[in-house]
Amino acid sequence: MKQKKDERITVNRHFKDSIVIFCALVVVNGLHSAIMTTIQDNANISIQFLINAMIGWLVFSALVLTVLFDLYRHYYLDRPMRRMSVAAKKVAAGDFAVRIAPLRKDGKKDVVEVMFDDFNTMAEELAGTEMLKNDFIADVSHEIKTPLAIIQNYVAVLQTESIPAEERKEYIQSIMEATRRLSALTSNILKLNKLEHQQIIPQAAPYDLSEQLRRCALAFEELWERKNITCNADLDELTVCYDADMLEMVWNNLISNAVKFTAPGGSITITLKKMLGFAVVRISDSGCGMDEKTRTHIFEKFYQGDTSHTQEGNGLGLALVKKAIDISDAKISVISKAGEGSTFTVRLKIAGNP
Numbered sequence: 001m002k003q004k005k006d007e008r009i010t011v012n013r014h015f016k017d018s019i020v021i022f023c024a025l026v027v028v029n030g031l032h033s034a035i036m037t038t039i040q041d042n043a044n045i046s047i048q049f050l051i052n053a054m055i056g057w058l059v060f061s062a063l064v065l066t067v068l069f070d071l072y073r074h075y076y077l078d079r080p081m082r083r084m085s086v087a088a089k090k091v092a093a094g095d096f097a098v099r100i101a102p103l104r105k106d107g108k109k110d111v112v113e114v115m116f117d118d119f120n121t122m123a124e125e126l127a128g129t130e131m132l133k134n135d136f137i138a139d140v141s142h143e144i145k146t147p148l149a150i151i152q153n154y155v156a157v158l159q160t161e162s163i164p165a166e167e168r169k170e171y172i173q174s175i176m177e178a179t180r181r182l183s184a185l186t187s188n189i190l191k192l193n194k195l196e197h198q199q200i201i202p203q204a205a206p207y208d209l210s211e212q213l214r215r216c217a218l219a220f221e222e223l224w225e226r227k228n229i230t231c232n233a234d235l236d237e238l239t240v241c242y243d244a245d246m247l248e249m250v251w252n253n254l255i256s257n258a259v260k261f262t263a264p265g266g267s268i269t270i271t272l273k274k275m276l277g278f279a280v281v282r283i284s285d286s287g288c289g290m291d292e293k294t295r296t297h298i299f300e301k302f303y304q305g306d307t308s309h310t311q312e313g314n315g316l317g318l319a320l321v322k323k324a325i326d327i328s329d330a331k332i333s334v335i336s337k338a339g340e341g342s343t344f345t346v347r348l349k350i351a352g353n354p
Helices: 013-041 047-092 111-158 165-196 209-218 221-226 244-261 292-297 307-312 317-327
Strands: 205-208 230-235 239-242 267-275 278-285 331-336 342-349
Touching: 047 111, 111 165, 205 209, 209 230, 209 244, 209 267, 209 278, 221 230, 239 244, 239 342, 244 267, 244 278, 244 317, 244 342, 292 331, 317 331
Parallel strands: 230 267
Antiparallel strands: 205 239, 267 278, 278 342, 331 342
């Protein structure tokens, strides 16, 4: 299969190479012509001398061309490769800030300049990946450290025999809650890692989306009743073709957040409507809402805009939602204002529609 030409290349390097070789041949042939003219003007020169002169000239020509090409290769062909080699060694040693400056001064790009651009892009992407990895490790360490400290402190207190039974029960409950947070954290990290590395391949099949939303909402009935939250549902009967387990994770996280951030006595609304050929799911709450800064970061790992609820989550739920939505080729958006609640909207294709 013929490889498509890179549109970024604006000048042909091989043409310049050919010009250099052509000039070298012109110089050699010019010298050869001058020598042969001198020999022909002298009739006393023998045939044997002429043959020896020709052989000597061929050897001399080959030597001159070899030296010229070696110099050309050293200063013109090998120089970009040496730059690339030095930069690659720095990247291999962990220096992702290295960049290769262009050789050309006219702003045009040949194959080597495009290769430099691609190398710089690779180094930039590696630097971003390294920063994300370091941030992720720092965030995970912080999230693990808190519940471990709780467990350690309460276990130390429980070793005191004089603790009243009621306090002992509270401490044990706190330990159980901390272990639950650790378990949820590790579970979400594993899920997110599998989604990011495409280890979970969506298995799409038609199913009733309205029925799935009902089941997910009812799973949180105890929580919203405990907070005296009113849950309203307006669901059209619609069939979609997606991985049901993956979308169930989406609904569970969105409904869980709605319950968590809605104050006692508030309300949650779940709707499913057909709009412009799509199944549109909206999950709204009358909770605390978000400011603009929080809204732009909510799908980032470990980001929690409302620190008053940090004990109820680990900042991975919406990151999981976004990754699952992206893998499913769906769309998600959010509308929110501080003090006025939030509305998450998910748009899905209806089964049978292109």
